[in-house]
Amino acid sequence: MTAEILPPPRIAIGPLGWLRRNLFQSPLNGLVSVLLGAALIWLLLQVGGWAIGEARWSVVTDNLRIFLIGRYPGDLAWRIWLSLAILSILSGLSAGVFGRTTRMLAVTLSAIQALLAVLIATSPIGLLGVLAYAGNAAAVWIAFVIGVRGRVPRRALTVAWIVSLPAAFLLIAGFAGTPLTSVATNAWGGLLLTVLLATVGIVLSFPLGVLLALGRRSRLPVIRILSTGYIELIRGVPLVTILFMADLILPLFLPGEWRLDRVARAMGGITLFSAAYVAENVRGGLQAIPSGQIEAAQALGLTGVQTNLSIVLPQALRAVIPANVGLFISLLKDTTLVTIIGLLELLGIGRAVLAQSESLGASLEVYAFVAGVFFVLCYAMSQASYRLERALGVGTR
Amino acid sequence: MTAVTPSTRAGAVPLWRDVRVLRLAAQLAVVLVIGLVVWFLVGNFVRATEARGLGFGFGFLGRQAGFEISESPIPFSATDTYGTAFLVGLLNTLFVSVLGIILATILGVGVGVARLSSNWLVGRIVGGYVELMRNTPLLVQLVILYFVVFLQLPAVGDSFAIGEAAFLNRRGLYLPGPSTSDGFGPWIGFCVAGIAVAVIARVVARRFEDAGQGSYRLRTLGLLAVLALPVIGWFAVGGAPLTFETPVLGTFNFSGGMALSTEFIALLTGLVLYTAAFIGEVVRGGIQAVRRGQLEAARALGLSEGQVLQLVIFPQALRVIVPPLTSQYLNLAKNSSLAVAIGYPDLFKIGQTMSNQTGQPVPVIVMVMGTYLAISLVTSLLMNIYNRRVQVAER
Numbered sequence: 001m002t003a004e005i006l007p008p009p010r011i012a013i014g015p016l017g018w019l020r021r022n023l024f025q026s027p028l029n030g031l032v033s034v035l036l037g038a039a040l041i042w043l044l045l046q047v048g049g050w051a052i053g054e055a056r057w058s059v060v061t062d063n064l065r066i067f068l069i070g071r072y073p074g075d076l077a078w079r080i081w082l083s084l085a086i087l088s089i090l091s092g093l094s095a096g097v098f099g100r101t102t103r104m105l106a107v108t109l110s111a112i113q114a115l116l117a118v119l120i121a122t123s124p125i126g127l128l129g130v131l132a133y134a135g136n137a138a139a140v141w142i143a144f145v146i147g148v149r150g151r152v153p154r155r156a157l158t159v160a161w162i163v164s165l166p167a168a169f170l171l172i173a174g175f176a177g178t179p180l181t182s183v184a185t186n187a188w189g190g191l192l193l194t195v196l197l198a199t200v201g202i203v204l205s206f207p208l209g210v211l212l213a214l215g216r217r218s219r220l221p222v223i224r225i226l227s228t229g230y231i232e233l234i235r236g237v238p239l240v241t242i243l244f245m246a247d248l249i250l251p252l253f254l255p256g257e258w259r260l261d262r263v264a265r266a267m268g269g270i271t272l273f274s275a276a277y278v279a280e281n282v283r284g285g286l287q288a289i290p291s292g293q294i295e296a297a298q299a300l301g302l303t304g305v306q307t308n309l310s311i312v313l314p315q316a317l318r319a320v321i322p323a324n325v326g327l328f329i330s331l332l333k334d335t336t337l338v339t340i341i342g343l344l345e346l347l348g349i350g351r352a353v354l355a356q357s358e359s360l361g362a363s364l365e366v367y368a369f370v371a372g373v374f375f376v377l378c379y380a381m382s383q384a385s386y387r388l389e390r391a392l393g394v395g396t397r
Numbered sequence: 398m399t400a401v402t403p404s405t406r407a408g409a410v411p412l413w414r415d416v417r418v419l420r421l422a423a424q425l426a427v428v429l430v431i432g433l434v435v436w437f438l439v440g441n442f443v444r445a446t447e448a449r450g451l452g453f454g455f456g457f458l459g460r461q462a463g464f465e466i467s468e469s470p471i472p473f474s475a476t477d478t479y480g481t482a483f484l485v486g487l488l489n490t491l492f493v494s495v496l497g498i499i500l501a502t503i504l505g506v507g508v509g510v511a512r513l514s515s516n517w518l519v520g521r522i523v524g525g526y527v528e529l530m531r532n533t534p535l536l537v538q539l540v541i542l543y544f545v546v547f548l549q550l551p552a553v554g555d556s557f558a559i560g561e562a563a564f565l566n567r568r569g570l571y572l573p574g575p576s577t578s579d580g581f582g583p584w585i586g587f588c589v590a591g592i593a594v595a596v597i598a599r600v601v602a603r604r605f606e607d608a609g610q611g612s613y614r615l616r617t618l619g620l621l622a623v624l625a626l627p628v629i630g631w632f633a634v635g636g637a638p639l640t641f642e643t644p645v646l647g648t649f650n651f652s653g654g655m656a657l658s659t660e661f662i663a664l665l666t667g668l669v670l671y672t673a674a675f676i677g678e679v680v681r682g683g684i685q686a687v688r689r690g691q692l693e694a695a696r697a698l699g700l701s702e703g704q705v706l707q708l709v710i711f712p713q714a715l716r717v718i719v720p721p722l723t724s725q726y727l728n729l730a731k732n733s734s735l736a737v738a739i740g741y742p743d744l745f746k747i748g749q750t751m752s753n754q755t756g757q758p759v760p761v762i763v764m765v766m767g768t769y770l771a772i773s774l775v776t777s778l779l780m781n782i783y784n785r786r787v788q789v790a791e792r
Contacts, residue, residue, distance in 0.1 A: 022517035033518050040522065222424035226431070236773035237766045238731040240745055245766075248758045252445045253438040333534035340737055347537055367541045371533045378532035 057122075059362040060369045063353050064123035067369070068116075070189015070344055076174075076181075080192060081132045083168035084113065085139060090157070090164055092140040096147020097157055104384035104391075110140035111380060165203060172196070185263035189344040191373060193263070197345065198332040201270035202278075202324070208271070209278025210317075214308065216283055227279070234276035239337055243269045247341040266338045274331055281323040285316035325385035329378045346370055442759070449756075455764075457755045458483070464750055466742045468658050479751055486747030487768060493661065493743065494730040494772070497668040501729060502722075504669060505676025510706070512681050523677070530674035536735050538671060543663040543739040550659075553650055562643045564651060570662050571644035574655030580634030587630025594622035660741035664733065672729045679721045683714035715787045723780035727773050734769070744768060 012020070024030040060067065069077060088109055095106035117133040120126075146152070172192075174182035188196065215227030234242070246269030247262065254260070260268070289312055297307040339348035350370045354363050412418050446453055458480040465475050469485045470492060511523045530538070548567055551557065556566035564571040598619030605615065631638065644654035687710050695709040736743040748765040752758040 022515075025515060029516050032516060036518050036522060040518075220420055220424050223427055226427070233770065236727075236770040238734040238745070238769060240734045240737065241762065241766050241769065244745075244749070244758075245762055248752070249762055252759065253442045255441050256445065256448075329532075336534040336536040337735070339536070340735075347534070347540070351540075364541075364545045367537065367545060371537045371541065374534055374537060375529065375532045379528060382532060 055365050055368075056362050057365060057369075059353065059359045059365050061123045063359075064119065065125055066353070067190050067346065067349055069192045070349060071187040072183060072189070072192060073187065076183060077129075078132075079171050079174070079180075081136070083171050084133075085136050086164050086168055088113065088136045088140045089143045090160055092143025093147040093152055093157055094161070095140075096144045096149075097152050097154060104387050106140050106144060108380045108384045110137045112377065113137040113140075115376065165199075169196070169200065185261050188263060190349045191346050193338075193343065193345040194332065194335050197263075197267060197270055197335040197338065198328060200267050201274050201331050201335075202328045204267070204271040205273075205275040205278050206324075208275040210282050210313070212275060212279035213282035213286060216279065217286060231276045231279050234273060235280070239270075239273050239334055240340055242273045243337055243341050245269065246272075262341070262343060266341065266343055270331065270335070274327065277327055278324065281320045281327060282316060284323065285318075285320035286312065288319055289315055322385045322389040325381060325388065329381050329385070332378060332381075333374060346373060453757070453759060455760050457751075457757055457760075460755075462751075462754075464754065466747065467740070468661065468742060479755070482747055482751065483744075483764065486742060486744040489742055489747075490730075490733055490736075490744040491772070493665055493668070493736070493741070494733050497665055497672065497729050497733065498726050500665070500669045501672040501676055501725075504673035505725075506680050508673055508677030509680025509684065512677060513684060527674045527677055530671050531678075535667065535671045535732055536738055539663065539667040539735055539739055542667045543660070547659045547663045547666075553646070556646075556651075564644055564646075567659060568650060569659045570657045571651040572655045572657070573641040573643045574653070576640050576642040576653075578636060578638055578640070580636055580638035583634045584627070584630045584638035587633070588627045591623045591626030594626070595619035598622065658741070660736070660739050663739055664736050664741045664743075667735075668729055668732060671732070672725055675725050675728070676722065679718055679725060680714070682721075683716075683718035684710055686717045687713045712787075719780065719784045719787050723777055723784070726776055726780065730772050730776060731769065 023033040065074065069080060072080070091102065091106040091109050094102040113133045114137040117130045117137065120129040120133060171180070172183070172188075173185070174180045176182040212227045212231055215223045216231060218224050218227070243266060246265045250265055250268070251260070293311055293315070294307060297311040302311070335345055336347045338345055339351065342348075344352055347370055350366045353359055354366055359366065442453075459478055461476055462479045462482040463475050464482070466473050466482065466485055468489070470488045471481075471485060473481060473485050508523055508527065511519050512527065514520050514523075550565060550567040553566050553568055556564040556571075558564050562573050596619075598615045602615040602619070642653045644651040644656070691709055691713065692705060695705040700708065733743055734745040737746040737749060740746070744765055748761050752761040755761070
C-alpha cells in the first residue's frame with residue numbers, strides 16, 4: 001500500500017505559518033497584534049520624524065569635544081587616544097591568544113571606537129580624530145590576527161595587561177614636572193570621566209572586595225564580624241550618601257595638609273562602595289567551590305594562604321567574571337551620580353551644555369544623546385557578559 | 398623511619414606556633430590596626446572642628462530650621478525644628494518608596510508575564526522596554542522625565558483633564574482626595590470591627606478545618622462582616638463620613654482634592670518604570686524556573702490559562718522570585734535618594750540642606766545613613782518573613 005506523502009498545508013509553513021503561530025493564534029491575539037503593531041509604527045514614525053526633521057543635533061555635534069573629554073586640553077587629547085590604542089592592541093592580542101572569553105571584549109572595544117569615529121566625523125573635531133579612532137578599531141583586528149598567528153607568550157600578555165592599566169591612567173593624568181605635563185583633574189569631564197570613574201572604581205575595589213569576601217568567610221570571629229558589618233553597611237545605604245561623605249566629610253577626617261582633589265575623592269567613594277558589591281559577588285564564587293577542593297588541598301599539606309591563593313581563588317574568580325561585568329555596567333550607570341556632588345561627567349556636561357544660551361530648548365536632544373551613549377556602552381557590555389557567561393559555562397560546570 | 402610520638406605534655410607546642418594563640422593574635426592585630434586608623438581619623442576630625450569652632454553633637458535638632466519644604470505630609474513651616482524637618486524628609490522618602498514598590502511590583506509582574514507572551518510582538522516590545530530601562534542610568538531617565546516630559550506639560554489653565562476629576566499640568570497631578578467629616582472616627586471603628594470579626598472567623602475556621610470539619614458558614618460570616626459592617630457604619634454615623642472632593646480650578650491653581658507635585662510624580666514614574674524592568678526580569682526568571690511538566694499537568698487537568706498562572710505557576714515561581722525581589726525593593730528605596738537631582742524634598746535632600754545650614758555635616762550624614770540602613774534592614778526583615786512563608790509551601 002502506498003501512501004502519498006502530502007506536503008504540510010501552506011498555511012502551516014513559511015512566512016504565513018510564522019505569522020499564524022506567532023501573531024494570530026487566536027482572534028484576541030490577532031487584535032492585540034494589529035493594535036500594538038499600529039501603535040508601534042505610529043511611535044516609530046513620530047520619533048523618527050523628530051530625530052530626522054525637527055531635532056537640532058548641532059547642539060550635540062558642535063559640543064562633541066566637551067561631551068567626550070570635558071575641558072581636557074585639546075592638544076593633549078592624543079594621550080587619551082594612545083591609552084585606548086594600547087588597550088585595543090592588548091585586547092586584540094588577548095582575543096587571539098586566549099580565545100573566546102576575551103574575544104567579546106575585543107569586539108566590543110573595536111565596535112565602540114568605530115562608533116566614536118563615526119560620531120567624530122559629524123563634528124568639527126576634524127578628520128584626524130576620525131582616522132585615529134578608526135585606526136584603533138582596526139588595530140584590534142590586526143592585533144587579533146597577530147595573536148592567532150604569532151607566538152605571543154601568555155604570561156607576557158598577562159603582565160602587559162597588569163602594567164598597561166595604570167600606565168594608561170598615568171598617560172591620561174600625566175606627571176607634574178615631566179615632559180608629560182599633568183592635567184588637573186578638574187579639566188577631566190564627559191565620557192572620559194565617566195569611563196575613568198567606573199574603571200578605576202572596579203579595578204581598585206577588586207582586591208578590596210576579594211579580601212572582604214575572604215574575611216566574611218573567615219573562621220576568626222573578629223575579622224568575620226568586621227567584614228560582614230562593612231559589607232552590609234555599605235549595601236544598606238545609597239551611593240549618593242557615600243559620595244556626599246567622600247566629598248564633604250572625608251576631608252574633615254584627614255590631616256589638613258592632605259589635599260585630595262574632588263575626582264580622587266569621588267573615585268575613593270566609588271571604590272569603597274563597589275568593594276562591598278564585589279565582595280558579595282566573590283562570596284558567591286567562593287561558595288560555588290566544592291568543599292572537596294579545599295579538603296584535597298589541606299590533605300596535600302597546603303597552608304590556608306596557599307589553599308586560597310592557588311586552589312580556591314583561581315576557580316572562584318573565574319566564576320565571578322560575568323557578575324563583575326554586570327557590576328561594572330551598573331557602576332558605569334551609577335557614575336552619573338557624581339553630578340550631584342558637582343563633577344562634570346557625561347550627564348553633568350549635558351546639563352552644562354544646556355545652560356548655554358544657544359542650546360536653549362534643545363534639552364531632549366542633549367539628554368537623548370547622553371542616554372544613547374550609555375545605552376550603547378551598557379548594552380554592548382551586557383551582551384558581551386551574557387556570551388562570556390555561556391562561554392565560561394558558569395552554572396554548568 | 399621514626400614514629401612521630403604525639404606529645405602528651407600540655408604546652409609542648411610553643412606559643413608562637415599554637416593555632417589558638419596565632420588566631421587570637423591575628424584578630425588582636427586587626428583590631429589594633431583598625432583602632433589606630435580610627436584614632437588617627439577622629440583625632441584629625443576633632444582638630445578640624447576645633448579649628449573651625451564647630452562642635453559635634455545633635456543639639457541642632459531642637460533649633461529652628463528656618464527653611465521651607467515644598468511638600469510635606471505633615472504640617473511644616475520654617476519655624477519648626479530641624480528634627481521635624483528631618484522627619485518630613487523621612488516621611489517623603491517612605492511615601493515615594495512604598496507607593497513605588499507597590500506600583501513597580503504590579504507593573505513588573507505584568508512585564509515579566511508579557512515578556513513570555515506567546516504573541517511575538519508583545520514579547521519583543523516588552524523586551525525592548527526592559528533593555529532600554531536596564532541599560533540607561535536611572536538619573537538620566539529621571540532628568541528626562543522631569544525636565545523634558547513633566548515640566549513641558551501644559552500650564553495650569555490648559556491642564557489635561559480626565560473626566561473633570563483629575564487634572565495634569567506642569568505644576569503636578571490633581572486628584573480627587575478624601576475629605577473627612579465628624580463621623581469618620583466612628584466609621585473607622587466599624588471598619589476595624591468588621592476586619593476583626595473576619596480575622597477571628599478565619600482563625601476559628603482554620604481550627605475546624607484542621608479537625609476535618611466543614612467551616613463554610615464561618616468563612617461566609619467573616620466575609621459578610623467585613624463587607625457589611627462598614628456599610629452599616631456609613632449610614633449609622635449619620636451623614637457620609639468620607640467624601641471625595643474634586644480639585645477645582647481657582648484663579649492661579651487648583652484647590653481641594655489631593656495635589657501631587659511634578660517632582661513627586663516624575664520621581665515616582667521614574668522609579669516605577671526603572672524598577673519594573675528589573676522586577677520583570679526577576680519574575681520571568683521565576684516563571685521559567687517552574688518545570689514545564691507542571692504547566693502541562695495543569696493544562697491537562699483542564700485549568701484555564703489564568704488559573705494555570707494563578708494556582709500552579711505563581712506559587713512555585715514565588716520561591717525563586719522573592720529573594721531577588723527583595724533586593725529590587727531595597728534598590729528602589731535607595732534609589733529614591735536621586736530625588737535630590739530633581740528637587741523632591743526626600744531624606745537625602747533635606748539632610749543636605751540641614752548640613753549646609755548647620756555646618757554640621759557629620760551628625761547629619763550619620764543620621765541620614767543610619768535611617769537608610771534602618772529602612773533597608775526593616776525591608777529585608779519583612780521580606781524574609783514573607784519569604785519563609787512562601788518557602789513553607791515547598792514539597
